Amino acid sequence: MQIFFDEKPDKEIREELKGNGFRYAPSAEAWQRQLNDNAIYAADRIGCIQPLTGEHPTELQKRARQEAAAERTAAPEQPQEEAQGAEPGTTDTPEKPFEPETFYKVRQNPYSDSPENSYILQEYVAQDNGMAKLGDILYKGTPEKCRELLGKLETGELTQGDVKELYAKAQEVQPAAEPGALPDPTISVGDMKQYGYSWDGMLPLQETAATELFEKEDMQIFLLHGDGSESIADSAEDIKSHADRGGIMGVHKEDWEALREYREMKQELAEGAPAKEVHLLYGKERTLSAFTS
Numbered sequence: 622m623q624i625f626f627d628e629k630p631d632k633e634i635r636e637e638l639k640g641n642g643f644r645y646a647p648s649a650e651a652w653q654r655q656l657n658d659n660a661i662y663a664a665d666r667i668g669c670i671q672p673l674t675g676e677h678p679t680e681l682q683k684r685a686r687q688e689a690a691a692e693r694t695a696a697p698e699q700p701q702e703e704a705q706g707a708e709p710g711t712t713d714t715p716e717k718p719f720e721p722e723t724f725y726k727v728r729q730n731p732y733s734d735s736p737e738n739s740y741i742l743q744e745y746v747a748q749d750n751g752m753a754k755l756g757d758i759l760y761k762g763t764p765e766k767c768r769e770l771l772g773k774l775e776t777g778e779l780t781q782g783d784v785k786e787l788y789a790k791a792q793e794v795q796p797a798a799e800p801g802a803l804p805d806p807t808i809s810v811g812d813m814k815q816y817g818y819s820w821d822g823m824l825p826l827q828e829t830a831a832t833e834l835f836e837k838e839d840m841q842i843f844l845l846h847g848d849g850s851e852s853i854a855d856s857a858e859d860i861k862s863h864a865d866r867g868g869i870m871g872v873h874k875e876d877w878e879a880l881r882e883y884r885e886m887k888q889e890l891a892e893g894a895p896a897k898e899v900h901l902l903y904g905k906e907r908t909l910s911a912f913t914s
Contacts, residue, residue, distance in 0.1 A: 622660040623651040624670060629731040634669050641666055644841075644853050645873075647820045650731075650755060722747040723756065725774055727767040738821060740764040742771055742784065759784040761821060762791070792819075804877050805830035808869065816869055817847030823871040828864035832857050834872060838880060843871045 624643065635645075641663040643652040654660050664670060664678040672681065724745050733739040740763060744756030759781060760770055770787070773779040792814070803809070805826045813825035823843065826834070834840045835857060842854040844863045851871065854860050860870060 622656045622664065623653040624667075625651050626731070628729065630669070637667055637669070643667075647822050647843075647851065647873075721749075724753075725759070725771055727764065727771050730761060736763060738762060740767045742767040742774075744781065757781070757785070760788045762788075804834065804872055813845065813869060813871070816845070818845040818849055818851070818869075818871070820849070820851075822874050823851070824874050824877055826870040826872055828860060828870070831860050831864075831870035831872075834880075835860060840872055840876055840880065843873075845869050845871045 622643075624638070630638070638645075638652050642654045642660070643663075644654065645651075646653050654663070661679050661682050671677070724747070726743055726745060728741055728743055730739055730741045738761040740761070741758055742760040742762075743758055745753040746756045747753050759774075760767055770779065770784050774781070774784065804824055807830070808825045808827050810825060813819075813823070816825075818825075823845070825845070826842070831842050831854070835842045835854065842860060843851040844854050844859065845851050845868065854863070854870065863870065
């Protein structure tokens, strides 16, 4: 089961999703969990996705199953020879199989960390049920650049491969990371991309750093895969097993930034504690003399 949002949900909604077994999958840009009856019942408890009709997702699912069963009963299976094509000598032609169509859209990047990657040029693939599923992210950049590339895709001036190559080249020219910007200085974002994982919202980790963040900071750690996908580490053993197979781990960039801010605030409070204590003991006008005496 997948839940999509137009923009990043607020903290309360994220906590509600996690509490009901959903985890964010960056590659799908969706909150998801295995589709089963428990997932459907869990959806009943998530307030932000309740239908405006007042129905519950379980009721919608039950009705959808009933309608699908009724359609199957009302439309019996065609004889094999009809399904394969028309009888010899007739003018009927077999039904043309559905061919998925690809189209592109420019949309806002809900996990942008700068104006330079605030928009996404996204591929969509039409399905035979009238819906569309997410394809590849072709480019991340300013809205002007994404729309420029969209126009060139639609006119045939550029192909998908051309756009991906342009994005790869743009990513190669990156400023050096400031000290502490990466959670694990033994591995870089470039190493992660060379490994095969390229989502910009993830920061790479090796086993030691991943285990420390998992056990000491209770952070959600992802097992990254060379095909660009990821899975959630449920234990330190998962991290070790993945590392033993040559895999690398990752942590959401926003989670790491939040931890950095917390550590900095904690450090500032710790450094300010002695001055505050002197102020309470001696008063403001005698603080300086108390330090220098």
